[in-house]
Amino acid sequence: MAYIRVGISGWMYPAWRGDFYPKGLAHRRELAYAAEQLSSIEINGTFYALQKPESYVKWRSETPDGFVFALKGARYITHMKRLLDAETGLANFFAAGTLALGPKLGPILWQLPPTLQFEPARLSNFFDLLPRTTTEAAELAAGHDEKLAEDRVFAQTEIELPIRYAVEARHESFAVPEAVDLMREHDIGFVVADTAGRYPQITTPTSDFVYVRMHGDKELYASGYTDDALDEWAERFRGWMDEGLDVFVYFDNDMKGFAPHNAMALLDRFT
Template sequence: MVRSVRVGCSGWNYQSWRGTFYPPGLGTARWLAHYATRFDTVEVNSTFYRLASPQAVARWVEQTPERFLFTLKASRYLTHYKRLTELGAGVGRFYDAVRPLVKSSKLGPVLWQLPENFHRDDERLASALAGLPSGRHCVEFRHASWFADEVYEILRQHGAALVIGDAPERPFQSHELTTDWTLVRFHQGRRGRRGNYSAAELRDWAERIHRWRARVEVLAYFNNDWETFAPRNALVLRRELERLED
């Protein structure tokens, strides 16, 4: 069975996209609705920096099609300040703020990005995952010590996905698949100009994702948002995937 693939960007509210991805006269209040005509998923980075307002989240739900999917980045208070300890109250506040999404069919994974100076701690990871609400969760490790078979097994035991990050400064990141879905974050191309992904890189990634589809569902997000690289690269990747399906 071939699993689904969704491709999108890490956010939609970028002034540099005005006049390139967004029509020049389109007001910012309509940007998400326009974005949703081109993509069927988005990663929300703003939830990492501050709690969302339920009113704003309700508008996200209203402005997107029925099958649209939001991936939410977990609050840095939980990942960078609490560092996966004593999560109960903080997790509750995070989910309360996005309640309109939780009640809809549009809530995708919650992405837990750990800081670069957070070294491997198997017990803390297992305890944190065990206490999270039901739903999809994925973890982006940014220190090399985490990329080990024992850590992958903890993720498998809790049904969590390893975030597959593509960033030149972190060559140690793994393509390990730990559950029946995976999430790829494209941070910066290696061969394109100023972080743009080259056509060859995107073809290589399309072929890799196409192979994974025999085993897992794939969510892929481009985080290289400067100079409108993210939506451009995402659209090219999707075209390459469609070509492989023919």
């Protein structure tokens, strides 16, 4: 049966302390607390820099069985390399500890820069490099370069599991049937992004799951969702689930602290 997972993008926000996080909660307990309230978290630190294997091990140990992390792919690959010549970057990304999450490894998100237009060949070549199982990812990770010292490498997997990928496109040229067809051909989820109208919102499923990022419907990163808005989104999510699609939803409207409260309110609609 299809399922829904609801969470937040990141969890270390000082403004949440004394609000979402109870007053006096130790900072080191914040992940564990958030994981008790939600069913998934999107790790965005992986976008900015390679993490250490011990960080992934720690995150895994601090969350309950059945919990899942989504990972935001490295901006080195999406924004600097712009998806070109990405094999070594991918090897480093997977070698830096990603696989230490084990069964808690959820979808991997590639957020493209707003200036990157739809180019079928560029995207296809990148998609062909992506390992589709944790075993393939471990094999790719073995090709990491010297940027990773050996004591910062975790290039193994305890169990073979499929790896899902999603792409968040931010250039209007992606809002065409050809882009949808390309994503579907490569079994890549087309992210449904609610961005207060700033970027395209593409809602056609292209894989066996749907990845949704809630950035704010009125003001990007800053506005909260009303009960009526959450009801409308929940109905859309139920429709996808009825089609047999798993749904992953992450609230990124964190600027004023709405994200965790909106996430919990949405999750309540499915419990």
